[in-house]
Amino acid sequence: MKMKTNKALVLLNMGGARSKDELKTFLTNMFNDRNILTIKCGFFRGLVASMIVKSRLNSAWKNYEEIGSETPLHKLTEKLVDKLNANLEGYKTYQVMRYTAPFASDVIKQMEEDGIDDITILPLYPQFSTTTTKSSLEDFELYSDDKFTTKIIKTFYKNEKFNNCIVNEIMSQTDTPKEYNLIFSAHGLPQKIVDAGDPYEKQMNEHVEILSNMLKEKGYEFNSVSLAYQSKVGPLKWLEPSLDDALVDFKDKNVIIYPLAFIVDNSETDFELDLEYREIAEEIGVGDYKVCKCVNDSDEFIEAIKDIIK
Known part of the structure; x- marks a missing residue:
């Protein structure tokens, strides 16, 4: 049994739907986010x-x-939290989602009740974006109101142990890499935000270069x-090339897709990459x-997190 601690690791992510009502909540909160829909007037943004x-x-x-009427993100994140609570010495781990429960306001109340006063925040976005990392941090900070001593990890795409997790997953897909074309797929952004x-x-281009070199x-x-x-x-106009355009170049060729923007x-x-783009x-x-x-x-990612927050 772990000893009681005043330190916490807080994982931030977007969230996802486990019902149609929760999907409405997700979409409503996302499109009311000024980092996503960059309309300055709150009234018009809401409209x-x-x-x-x-x-x-x-x-x-x-x-x-098509994927069982719920995102796999929540159950997988709960498993990640449970594993960290069993294996990460000196910390209690919590999760906060941006657009669906568990929300920052509720988790912060729980952390106060648990006697937490020193936190490390790890947004589960390897690369920084205003639409992900900045948005999640702003949301958390709105409710935390300087209640904690805080350390923030804004990126971790250069961490070697994390990148080894990715490289090992890619290598597990084939023993004959010369017969495959590797495509790193990242969630797109409107060009105007970039x-x-x-x-x-x-940062995405840098990450691809790091991983390419590690694979070589x-x-x-x-x-x-x-x-x-x-x-x-x-x-x-969004960042290019789009994945559907990129796939056109691989007629009669084999491809391996790695979802580079996502941790969970x-x-x-599960829907877009594995069903729609397939x-x-x-x-x-x-x-x-x-x-x-x-x-x-994965156990390998647990070890990477220990290194990332070190």
């Missing part, structure tokens, strides 16, 4: 958000029904290694199409 939610709710829920100074694209050092040279972006919505599997990995790949005539799992609650 546009309600219109988007109304138009997208039913179609988005059909996607969730143009405004968001470092996400730059282990003797894994793929036919090609590239980066593409998924999940584009709306008429704005979710609707974007259908696109089949229509194009792509040969073997493999999708890697995220690091999730």
Whole structure:
């Protein structure tokens, strides 16, 4: 049994839906986020958000029904928290989601009741973006109100132990890398957010280079290694190339997809990558199409977290 501690590790993530009602909550909170929908006036942002939610709710829920009517993110995150609580000495681990429960306000109350006064915040986004890391940190800080001594880890895409988790997952997919093309797939962003100074694209390119070099050092040279972006919505220009455009180049060729922007599997990995883009790949005539799992609650990632927060 672990000894009582005043220190906490707080994992931040977006959340996801476990019912249609919770999907409405998720979409409503997301599109009311000024980091996502960058309309300065809160009233107009709320108005546009309600219109988007109304138009997208039913179609988005059909996607969730394809993966069992709930995101895998919550159960996997609970497993990750349980493992950390069993294996991370000196800390109690909590999770906070941005758009669905458990919300920051409730978790902060629980931490106060538990006697926590010293926290390390680890947003589960390896690369920094205003739409993910900044948004989640702002939300947490709104409710924490300087109640804790706080250390924040803003990125960890350069951490070697974390990158070993990714490399090992990719290597597990094939013994013949020359017969495959490796595509790192990242969640897309509107180009205007990057143009405004968001470092996400730059860090994503750096991460791909780090992982490519690590794979080569282990003797894994793929036919090609590239980066593409998924999940584009709306008429704005987004980061390119999109994954569906990128797949066109691989007719009659084999591909392995690694979901580089995600730590825990979710609707974007289980539905978009494994079902939606698989259908696109089949229509194009792509040969073997493999999708890697995220690091999730693996023992290897537990060790990486220990190193990241050290």
